Amino acid sequence: MRKDSYLPLFADAPTILQAHQKDEQVESILTLKIREVLRLIKGQLFINLHPNEIALFGKLLYLSITTLRGKRTLGEEYTDLFIVNRKGTNFVKRYKRLLFVLSYLLGPYLLSKISNALKYLKVKWNLAAEKRSNDESKTPQDEEPHVDTISQYFDGLNRIANLHLLLFYFTGAYYDLNRRLFGLRYAISHKLDNSELEIRRANSKSYRILGYILSMQLAIKGLPYFKAFYKTLIYDDNPISLNKVTTKNVKYNNEKIDLKNPKILPYIPEESRKCILCMSFMINPSCAPCGHIYCWNCLINWCKEKEECPLCRQKCDLQEILPLR
């Protein structure tokens, strides 16, 4: 890399996107292989219970042996890019790369875990509220609104990510927020002649058009949100307080889930708690993509015979069966 003679040219949006697509492709192949190995060691149930964790591990593995070690990823190699610091004067320090990898992988994962936990809490509250309003006509208004504010907060985070993507389409600098945060920019590692420069410029222009379309879409979607936000600013009657919501009482266990016990998954009504395949109370109830529920073992055994839902005959891949927890 000839960084002494000239400062390398920063990469443009189309090239960065191309590199990312290539990397995603490689990551998915890697994850598939990991799944195959895990299936042999831990069985299908484990794979279907932890799809996110396995994907995360695949990404972690991939980034650890590339970006973290200061090596280029296959996508970067393919598009001839390399990572430089903000000004393009030097490589990125190791600790920054480490922080990037960690935030890039764990950030979305933890956020989705928290948001799921909140959703779970909300369902529980609603159930409890229903029960209470059945018992006596008391309205439980004291705790529920906070969950809504929090989930709005997560929506807000999503919007920020979208806005950032918009910025990327216009400037082509940082593909995601984490890279911006830790200053991982892309530069092209070969010298460009004039014709290549022309082509790259033209490509970037068409991405700007994409940016305009996306910004229009965002503006339309965002309008009601901003209205609501504006209202809460004016009538500030329930301020956002994050610390009030704890996720302590949410339990994720890997034990056998037997619907014989009415306290387990109480939202499944009495008449739906038996499995039509074994005619018994469901053990580890699991959902086919169409929404029909059977025991994990019953459904898996049938799908090995034929990958379709026994009731409605819609396609049901082994991978797509979702154990209910």
Added chain:
Amino acid sequence: MSRIIKEYNHIRKLNALPDNMTTLHPVSNATSDLSNWHSIILGPKDSPYHNKSFLLEIHIPTEYPSIPPVIKFNKNSIPPHCNVNFTTGEICLNILKNENWSPVWNLLYSVQAIIQLLAYPDPSSPLNIDLSRLLTLKDSKAYNSLIKYYLYNFPKPELICDCEI
């Protein structure tokens, strides 16, 4: 195999079997073996099989309900029917084929489907060519009288099945 035990308990508790089903019982007296069953069915009203009864022999494979039960007519009780092999008693019914079977169905339902088949023969997948030809010719008079002729001296299945019920 545990599912067939559940079905057995369910069938035993029934107050009445479905229409045109006289019995449905495991062949062996020992309850631990539920792999072979008998069922005596009656020809449905408005079919040429009316007032005649037939003995079905049912085998429950170990993979049941992932694969369908195997059902055929007893050798001495084969009705002349366009979807029944007149020498072996084999039945051609699409829901009882591996590729069309669904584990949601059970033994009771399968036997009912065969009773249905007596009333509604399907000439598109025949095992008895002569009868299916008469059906496709829409010569129902010839068809019905041929069946009635065959059935004239038909043995009573109660004499064939000597299980203690």
